[in-house]
Amino acid sequence: MKYAVDENGFYGKFGGAYIPEMLYPNVEELRQNYLKIMQEPAFQEELQLLLKDYVGRPTPLYYAKRLSEKHNTNIYLKREDLNHTGAHKINNTVGQVLMAKRLGKHRIIAETGAGQHGVATATVCALMGLECIVYMGEVDIERQAPNVARMKMLGATVVPAISGSRTLKDATNEAIRDWINNPEDTYYIIGSVVGPHPYPDMVTRFQAVISEEMKWQLKEKTGRENPDFVVACVGGGSNAAGAFYHYLDTPEVKLVAVEAAGMGVDSGESAATSVLGKEGIIHGSRTLLMQTEDGQVTEPYSISAGLDYPGVGPLHAHLFDSKRAIFENITDEEALQAVLELTRLEGIIPALESAHALAALDRIGAKPDDVVVVNLSGRGDKDLSTYLDRFQLNG
Amino acid sequence: MDNRIKKLFAQKPQGLLSVYFTAGYPSLEDTVPIILELEKNGVDLIEVGMPFSDPLADGPTIQQSSGIALKNGMTIPKLFEQLQEIRKHTQIPLVLMGYLNPVMQYGVERFCQKAREVGIDGIILPDLPLADYVREYKAIFEQNNLSKIFLITPQTPEQRIREIDSHTNGFVYMVSSASTTGSTNGQAVVNTDYFDRVGKMTLKNPGIIGFGIHNRDTFAQACNHAKGAIIGSAFIKALGQEGTVAENIQNFIQSIRN
Numbered sequence: 001m002k003y004a005v006d007e008n009g010f011y012g013k014f015g016g017a018y019i020p021e022m023l024y025p026n027v028e029e030l031r032q033n034y035l036k037i038m039q040e041p042a043f044q045e046e047l048q049l050l051l052k053d054y055v056g057r058p059t060p061l062y063y064a065k066r067l068s069e070k071h072n073t074n075i076y077l078k079r080e081d082l083n084h085t086g087a088h089k090i091n092n093t094v095g096q097v098l099m100a101k102r103l104g105k106h107r108i109i110a111e112t113g114a115g116q117h118g119v120a121t122a123t124v125c126a127l128m129g130l131e132c133i134v135y136m137g138e139v140d141i142e143r144q145a146p147n148v149a150r151m152k153m154l155g156a157t158v159v160p161a162i163s164g165s166r167t168l169k170d171a172t173n174e175a176i177r178d179w180i181n182n183p184e185d186t187y188y189i190i191g192s193v194v195g196p197h198p199y200p201d202m203v204t205r206f207q208a209v210i211s212e213e214m215k216w217q218l219k220e221k222t223g224r225e226n227p228d229f230v231v232a233c234v235g236g237g238s239n240a241a242g243a244f245y246h247y248l249d250t251p252e253v254k255l256v257a258v259e260a261a262g263m264g265v266d267s268g269e270s271a272a273t274s275v276l277g278k279e280g281i282i283h284g285s286r287t288l289l290m291q292t293e294d295g296q297v298t299e300p301y302s303i304s305a306g307l308d309y310p311g312v313g314p315l316h317a318h319l320f321d322s323k324r325a326i327f328e329n330i331t332d333e334e335a336l337q338a339v340l341e342l343t344r345l346e347g348i349i350p351a352l353e354s355a356h357a358l359a360a361l362d363r364i365g366a367k368p369d370d371v372v373v374v375n376l377s378g379r380g381d382k383d384l385s386t387y388l389d390r391f392q393l394n395g
Numbered sequence: 396m397d398n399r400i401k402k403l404f405a406q407k408p409q410g411l412l413s414v415y416f417t418a419g420y421p422s423l424e425d426t427v428p429i430i431l432e433l434e435k436n437g438v439d440l441i442e443v444g445m446p447f448s449d450p451l452a453d454g455p456t457i458q459q460s461s462g463i464a465l466k467n468g469m470t471i472p473k474l475f476e477q478l479q480e481i482r483k484h485t486q487i488p489l490v491l492m493g494y495l496n497p498v499m500q501y502g503v504e505r506f507c508q509k510a511r512e513v514g515i516d517g518i519i520l521p522d523l524p525l526a527d528y529v530r531e532y533k534a535i536f537e538q539n540n541l542s543k544i545f546l547i548t549p550q551t552p553e554q555r556i557r558e559i560d561s562h563t564n565g566f567v568y569m570v571s572s573a574s575t576t577g578s579t580n581g582q583a584v585v586n587t588d589y590f591d592r593v594g595k596m597t598l599k600n601p602g603i604i605g606f607g608i609h610n611r612d613t614f615a616q617a618c619n620h621a622k623g624a625i626i627g628s629a630f631i632k633a634l635g636q637e638g639t640v641a642e643n644i645q646n647f648i649q650s651i652r653n
Binding site: 018021022025169173176182183184279280281282283291295 | 447448449451452454458462465470471472494495496497498499500501521522523524526527545546547548550551552555570573574575578
């Protein structure tokens with residue numbers, strides 16, 4: 001595969017494992033074992049059974065008729081919002097918790113932005129009877145309160161990250177520091193396609209089930225495996241990586257990655273890394289990164305906690321650099337309009353993150369006969385208080 | 396090859412005290428005064444921290460000093476400007492310590508050349524992996540007569556310690572226990588098995604113990620198992636006390652050594 005990670009953990013010039021020596025034994029143990037473990041028949045059997053009966057896969061591929069009419073093309077929604085816990089994140093946490101068990105670890109840590117990854121991690125830890133600690137930015141704890149409540153209900157300890165902009169980046173810093181301090185018994189379940197190699201590749205592989213299903217579902221519904229477009233939002237980029245994966249080497253499928261523009265890319269309040277970032281190192285990976293001239297990481301902004309991250313996974317940096325994917329960005333306002341549109345046309349309330357992908361539908365130049373798949377990565381329950389507020393539906 | 400770190404270990408093989416501070420903290424222009432004052436008080440080696448917005452390997456104290464230093468306006472160009480004439484005033488070995496990204500943006504080669512020009516002896520970049528260093532940067536460091544110092548931990552396998560030892564010169568930075576900097580879990584120097592295991596490996600480089608060394612006791616214990624020890628967070632806390640920089644340094648070093 002042209003876009004697969006190479007033996008040193010790089011996608012083109014992006015990736016690698018830029019970690020302090022304290023993390024080396026853990027990351028190296030994972031690097032040496034992850035593919036072997038993932039290929040074990042017993043591992044696959046356990047994973048597939050959980051994906052089917054516990055997560056609820058396959059998720060439907062839904063032809064959104066009224067949305068299609070509105071945008072004058074054929075739109076299919078990949079319903080990751082219908083997974084147990086309400087987003088694609090659990091595809092990865094189910095896989096990684098099984099990995100942690102194979103490696104003999106019994107204390108699980110995770111970072112979370114919107115809280116979906118935190119909930120998905122707390123969920124599989126409850127399922128497996130493992131201790132779970134989730135780091136979450138103080139700002140995000142406030143704006144995603146329902147997910148904090150769910151994590152607590154599931155028995156996880158939620159630790160606020162109080163440094164920096166107190167969002168996803170800072171939660172990730174704290175999770176990495178925890179791992180440094182607990183090198184023997186702890187496994188770090190990273191929630192996105194970020195971090196040192198092998199995480200970006202491993203998380204991509206666990207999320208690749210999304211495009212694997214898309215292929216046969218599309219074939220059933222349209223007679224062809226390949227859509228004209230796959231559209232997905234990108235913070236770190238795990239749902240996009242999963243939705244793109246089986247189409248990466250099929251150039252006729254246009255891949256659209258949608259970033260959060262926040263208040264606008266030129267406003268100083270944005271998270272559109274492909275526009276504002278340049279090559280650098282964040283969280284152990286060489287990738288595109290929003291930073292100052294002096295190499296200090298810039299604090300990002302988006303209304304969507306899940307997209308509020310100053311980098312992208314190294315695979316996406318490579319897809320951008322090689323022009324394999326088209327990068328769009330969507331403002332807070334545009335995303336909110338897309339929320340309302342999908343809710344009122346299709347009766348589906350999307351997550352703020354996923355709404356960024358929906359809002360890009362008019363940008364991609366889809367023709368009336370084209371087939372467009374939008375990865376509806378999560379549902380909007382966690383964002384209801386923001387929605388009620390913004391749409392003035394309170395009281 | 397006139398490298399001050401090598402000379403130091405040759406002249407004074409035991410009980411070395413190395414002190415880390417964040418450049419730009421507490422005030423932007425404190426860098427040179429702190430270096431000179433540390434030397435005056437008998438410190439043997441100084442690690443000048445280059446602040447980074449996201450210091451992954453650091454605990455709260457250095458996170459905070461880094462944040463303040465950045466707010467004060469510290470940058471790599473600014474630091475080199477401050478150090479431009481340092482060798483007119485002191486010959487104490489100086490090591491720059493920081494994270495890879497700011498150095499990458501400055502340009503690794505340019506950084507090494509400038510470091511040599513102002514008289515730096517060694518560089519510590521904890522998130523620059525050994526393999527990448529050997530592949531891309533080792534020649535540049537050596538051309539500029541800079542020791543590239545690497546960290547090892549209680550979890551580092553023997554084979555890797557030997558590999559690190561073979562690619563470096565100066566000293567091996569022995570992280571006392573699995574932790575971020577400034578950890579006060581009290582285990583700092585009880586890990587004698589690990590220190591003695593490394594000691595028996597008879598590496599070509601001397602070892603210095605760092606992370607968690609914070610007072611007279613922990614310093615003395617560390618010196619029993621290695622050539623010396625590094626104090627960072629505890630010193631930064633001392634710098635944040637009331638009083639002048641000179642007073643705080645004098646009191647702190649006396650509390651460690653005299």
